[in-house]
Each structure stands twice: as structure tokens, then as C-alpha cells.
Amino acid sequence: MIKALRGMKDIIEDSDKFTYFIKKSSEIAENFCFEYIETPLLEETRLFKRSVGESSDIVNKEMYQFTDKGGNDVCLRPEGTAGVVRAYIEHKFDKLKTPKQWYYFGPMFRYERPQKGRLREFHQFGVESFGEESVYEDIKVILLASKILDSFNINYTLKINSLGCDECRPTYMNSLVSFLDEKKENLCEDCQRRITQNPLRVLDCKNENCQNELKTAPKITYNLCENCNKDFEILQNELKKLNIQFEVDTNLVRGLDYYNKTAFEFVSTEIGAQSAICGGGRYDKLVEMLNGKPVPAVGFAMGIERLLPLVNIEPKREGIYLGIMTEDARDMALNKFNELTNSNKVYFENRVRKLNQHLKKADKLNCKKVMIIGEDELKNGTFWEKEL
Numbered sequence: 001m002i003k004a005l006r007g008m009k010d011i012i013e014d015s016d017k018f019t020y021f022i023k024k025s026s027e028i029a030e031n032f033c034f035e036y037i038e039t040p041l042l043e044e045t046r047l048f049k050r051s052v053g054e055s056s057d058i059v060n061k062e063m064y065q066f067t068d069k070g071g072n073d074v075c076l077r078p079e080g081t082a083g084v085v086r087a088y089i090e091h092k093f094d095k096l097k098t099p100k101q102w103y104y105f106g107p108m109f110r111y112e113r114p115q116k117g118r119l120r121e122f123h124q125f126g127v128e129s130f131g132e133e134s135v136y137e138d139i140k141v142i143l144l145a146s147k148i149l150d151s152f153n154i155n156y157t158l159k160i161n162s163l164g165c166d167e168c169r170p171t172y173m174n175s176l177v178s179f180l181d182e183k184k185e186n187l188c189e190d191c192q193r194r195i196t197q198n199p200l201r202v203l204d205c206k207n208e209n210c211q212n213e214l215k216t217a218p219k220i221t222y223n224l225c226e227n228c229n230k231d232f233e234i235l236q237n238e239l240k241k242l243n244i245q246f247e248v249d250t251n252l253v254r255g256l257d258y259y260n261k262t263a264f265e266f267v268s269t270e271i272g273a274q275s276a277i278c279g280g281g282r283y284d285k286l287v288e289m290l291n292g293k294p295v296p297a298v299g300f301a302m303g304i305e306r307l308l309p310l311v312n313i314e315p316k317r318e319g320i321y322l323g324i325m326t327e328d329a330r331d332m333a334l335n336k337f338n339e340l341t342n343s344n345k346v347y348f349e350n351r352v353r354k355l356n357q358h359l360k361k362a363d364k365l366n367c368k369k370v371m372i373i374g375e376d377e378l379k380n381g382t383f384w385e386k387e388l
Helices: 015-031 045-051 057-062 081-090 135-151 169-186 189-197 199-204 208-216 226-241 304-310 327-340 355-364 375-380
Strands: 042-044 065-067 073-076 100-109 121-130 157-162 246-248 260-267 276-282 297-303 320-324 346-352 369-373 384-387
Touching: 015 100, 015 121, 015 135, 015 304, 042 045, 042 081, 045 057, 045 073, 045 081, 081 100, 081 121, 081 297, 121 135, 121 304, 135 157, 135 226, 135 260, 135 276, 135 297, 157 226, 169 189, 169 199, 169 208, 189 199, 199 208, 226 246, 226 260, 276 304, 297 304, 320 327, 320 355, 327 346, 327 369, 327 375, 346 355, 355 369, 369 375
Parallel strands: 157 246, 320 346, 320 369
Antiparallel strands: 042 073, 065 073, 100 121, 121 297, 157 260, 260 276, 276 297, 369 384
């Protein structure tokens, strides 16, 4: 018997939750005037090497990368932002600096050790906003994420940080590297490698020993320039006014290399160790990094598989159950089925059954209404109807 590959899962048992999550999240994004975009699952590998960063675990260890029959170095997308930025540039929105607000959902692929809430093929829902450099756009995007989570009654903690800009980050990086060099022998191999490749990502290490060593590390929030500090204060003040609870986490850096200024994560204690359910931030340099014109941008992505255990669907009756009690009624029922499906969800039971059997089946399917054709109804051209 051929089975699904390790870390890849059929969406069957949770299909109702999955489609419900996509539908509701999309509606909320559209209320914020975001439009839908879909990008290819397969992209050039260099797109992610240049955006995600060659120092990241995604590029170093986790990408599904191969050479196709045309000799192209390609990979299955490991995250959504880079492909959306590529589309923004390819369709020349950057040249006109056209503001764009897009949302997307779909599968991503990373070759990592499968565990609860973490698969090799997983799904994300994300948004990206281009063309607005104001911190109020960051606030809007965070508000959108909170509204999606609130709509499913998911309990969370919002963590925020500022990663600074080109003006203040270099000074901070020098002090951070000096600190890390002193601690180097006590850090894990990944962190030792990151000191020279991307020192900021050392702060994001989940190794308990590394975290203990990093407790006295210099904090970037104490080294921000005037503009970054002002934006970070506005961010905190406006979140308070919106009654969005948050914590400042000075070690929050996000796992991808392209972030600057605002970084944020929504975490939940209800799903075990893998607590991050949504993450994002500002990436003002990424469009330029991928050979576009400089355009500011901010966005987030949610891991759908991580969220599904927290999503509850309140059962409600919907749709029409259409059934027959005599063979001769099948044509009449089929014509009615054709008519009803123009504007209704309809379950058509085309096998002949007794009335109580139809009612039990309709109740089990949680249908709102039953329409049955028996011999009398067939003669009169009517239906026996019952609201459940």
C-alpha cells in the first residue's frame, strides 16, 4: 500500500475546520481592503536564498530543492512573502510605487522533523502590504491578525519588538557581536556559526543553555535611533488604545533575515511547545534586495495546522435534504435538485427509502430542511416538506 510521505497529511477529518478558517479569515482580510493573490508553489531557488537569507535554517537545511528537466535550480516555496514580493516586482508595481494590499493562503514546504503542529507540507494564511512606511500600517496589520484570531475565540499573547533600521542597527550589532564572542564557547554550534553570518538570529535560539547565556545580552530596544524609538512608542501606545494586550520581548527577532523595525508574534499556550501561531513584521528593504525599486512593506503569516486545534465550529443546520420514496419520483427530484442548487446547499439522496429513514439521514447530516417525494406528491407535483 502506498502511503502519504512522512510529514505530509491528507486534509480529511479537519476539512470543515480548514475551509471555515480560510473563508472567515479571507472575509476579514477583505474587510481591511486586502485583495487575494496566488503565487506558484515552485520558484527559483535564488529567490529564497536572497530573501530568506543563506544563513537561515530554511535555506541551509529545509528547502525541497532540485534541478528540473530544463536545468533550472528550483524549489518548493518554504514561505509566502518572497513569492509575493517577486510578483510585486515582476508586474512592475514597484516602478510606480503602487500601494498594494494582498492576502494569500496555500501550502508551503520545509524538510524538517515532523511533530505536532509542524509538518513538511503545511499551510499558511498571510497578508502583505506594500507602499506605506508609516508605523500605523504596522498597527493596522497587527489589528487584522488579532481580529482573525479573535473571530475564532483563540487565546493568545502578542509579543512585539523593534529590530531598528540602517541607522541604529550597525552600532547595536557591533556591541552584540562583542558580547557573543565572549560567550562563544558556551553557545551551540548553530549559534557559533550565526555570530559571523547573522548575529541577530542568535537571540532567537531555542536552546535552553543558549538562552541562559543570552540573558545579559545587549538589547536592541535600548539602542534605537530617534525615529525607530518614536515609532516603537507609537506602536505601543496605539495598541493600548485598541485594547490589544502585548508584551515587549527584546529577544524577538523573527526567523527570516529580511525583517527591520517592527517584529511581532502571536503565541498560544494551548498547543504545547510550538507556541507561535502567527508572526510578522516590517521588511522595508526586501523589494530592493530582489532588484525592485525601494518600497516599504509589512505583513504576517499564520500556520493553519497549528491553529486548527484551537478552532471550534458551532454546529448549525444548513442546506436542504432531498429524497424519494418511489422509483418513479427520481426524474422529478433530479429536476428539483437542478433548480435548488442554483442558490442552496442540497444533499440529494437518490435511493428509495422510507420517510423515517430519510428523516434520520437528514438529521445526521444536520440539514435545515427536508423535501420528500412519495407517490401522492408525485401525482400532485408537490413535495412533502419539514423544517428541522
